Amino acid sequence: MHIDEIDTPAVLIDMDRVEANLARAQAYADANGLPLRPHVKTHKLPEMALKQVALGAVGITCQKLGEAEAMADGGLTDIFLPYNILGAAKLDRLAALNDRVTLAVTADSAETVAGYAARFGKDAPLKVLVECDTGAGRCGVQTAGQAVALARQIAAAPGLIFGGLMTYPPKGGVARADAWLKEAKTALEAAGLPPETISSGGTPDLMKAAEGSVTTEYRPGTYIYSDRMQVALGHGTLDDCALTVKATVVSRPTGDRAVLDTGSKALAADPAPAPMRGHGHIVEYPDAIVQALSEEHAVVDLSACDARPRVGETVRVIPNHACVVTNLHDRVYLIRGDQVEREARITSRGKLQ
Numbered sequence: 001m002h003i004d005e006i007d008t009p010a011v012l013i014d015m016d017r018v019e020a021n022l023a024r025a026q027a028y029a030d031a032n033g034l035p036l037r038p039h040v041k042t043h044k045l046p047e048m049a050l051k052q053v054a055l056g057a058v059g060i061t062c063q064k065l066g067e068a069e070a071m072a073d074g075g076l077t078d079i080f081l082p083y084n085i086l087g088a089a090k091l092d093r094l095a096a097l098n099d100r101v102t103l104a105v106t107a108d109s110a111e112t113v114a115g116y117a118a119r120f121g122k123d124a125p126l127k128v129l130v131e132c133d134t135g136a137g138r139c140g141v142q143t144a145g146q147a148v149a150l151a152r153q154i155a156a157a158p159g160l161i162f163g164g165l166m167t168y169p170p171k172g173g174v175a176r177a178d179a180w181l182k183e184a185k186t187a188l189e190a191a192g193l194p195p196e197t198i199s200s201g202g203t204p205d206l207m208k209a210a211e212g213s214v215t216t217e218y219r220p221g222t223y224i225y226s227d228r229m230q231v232a233l234g235h236g237t238l239d240d241c242a243l244t245v246k247a248t249v250v251s252r253p254t255g256d257r258a259v260l261d262t263g264s265k266a267l268a269a270d271p272a273p274a275p276m277r278g279h280g281h282i283v284e285y286p287d288a289i290v291q292a293l294s295e296e297h298a299v300v301d302l303s304a305c306d307a308r309p310r311v312g313e314t315v316r317v318i319p320n321h322a323c324v325v326t327n328l329h330d331r332v333y334l335i336r337g338d339q340v341e342r343e344a345r346i347t348s349r350g351k352l353q
């Protein structure tokens with residue numbers, strides 16, 4: 001099938017670009033002896049995850065339990081879930097998943113560890129890493145001392161195994177994260193609890209990830225598709241972006257305005273990464289600005305464009321944030337050039353619990 005036959009709005013994945021993006025990252029990881037554990041939140045497709053593992057990834061990372069269950073159903077066998085899992089319902093599901101795959105989770109509080117410790121026993125122990133806030137300002141213990149205290153609590157629980165340290169580093173913050181983790185590693189070694197794994201990750205720093213001297217695993221996610229945000233942060237160019245949203249021009253109310261059938265429910269409403277403008281990059285009209293989104297409409301400012309689209313024309317839009325787009329659609333079209341190889345159902349889409 002030709003891509004012209006795909007109805008809109010629809011997500012197209014350029015497989016040549018996917019393969020180039022994966023190969024580039026894996027070559028860097030191999031050259032620097034840094035195992036990759038890709039985050040699947042970008043594609044949410046077991047077949048892409050299997051491709052990443054076949055290329056050399058040591059396993060995968062999932063953000064949500066439901067996402068991890070769908071990946072296990074899809075044949076993935078080694079899963080890191082860097083999240084505080086809380087509450088009886090989720091802990092039961094976590095135990096069931098732990099019986100099916102090689103699994104590790106994180107904790108950044110005594111309460112989370114206590115929940116794991118109460119649910120897991122010696123017969124099927126759970127591996128737990130301590131999440132560290134190395135500057136990103138999200139989850140994570142705040143000091144090396146707190147990391148040691150939590151590691152001790154984990155190691156003392158019969159049904160838990162202390163697995164090491166995990167961080168989601170500040171963007172552009174390899175050195176800062178590394179200094180933090182090095183101090184925590186030294187403190188843990190002094191406490192008799194050397195961390196087996198030190199997991200860091202993020203696409204913006206992927207191609208300098210090996211500068212993190214204590215990192216033992218790296219978790220890039222968006223690198224597989226890339227998007228405008230990653231390009232703005234310095235990772236590759238728009239020509240590396242594999243995910244586009246195909247859209248139809250449904251209206252041309254004025255000479256300077258076009259309206260596409262991709263609103264926030266198809267393109268996602270993440271703001272433009274500076275210095276870029278607008279809610280996406282229209283490949284065929286690079287000077288156009290997607291200036292506003294409502295749920296099912298994208299309003300495009302054409303005032304800077306020489307050529308302008310007509311009603312009924314289709315275009316392809318590189319979104320600001322590919323991962324959120326993936327979560328909005330039931331399926332993607334895997335393409336090569338202008339041919340559709342096939343459709344793939346996004347099995348982890350919407351698995352928010």
Ligand SMILES: Cc1ncc(COP(=O)(O)O)c(C=O)c1O
Nearest residue numbers: 039168201202203219220221222
């Ligand atoms: C815990 C964790 N690890 C890894 C990643 C991957 O980051 P990126 O999409 O920048 O590659 C994310 C992204 O949100 C994350 O939250």
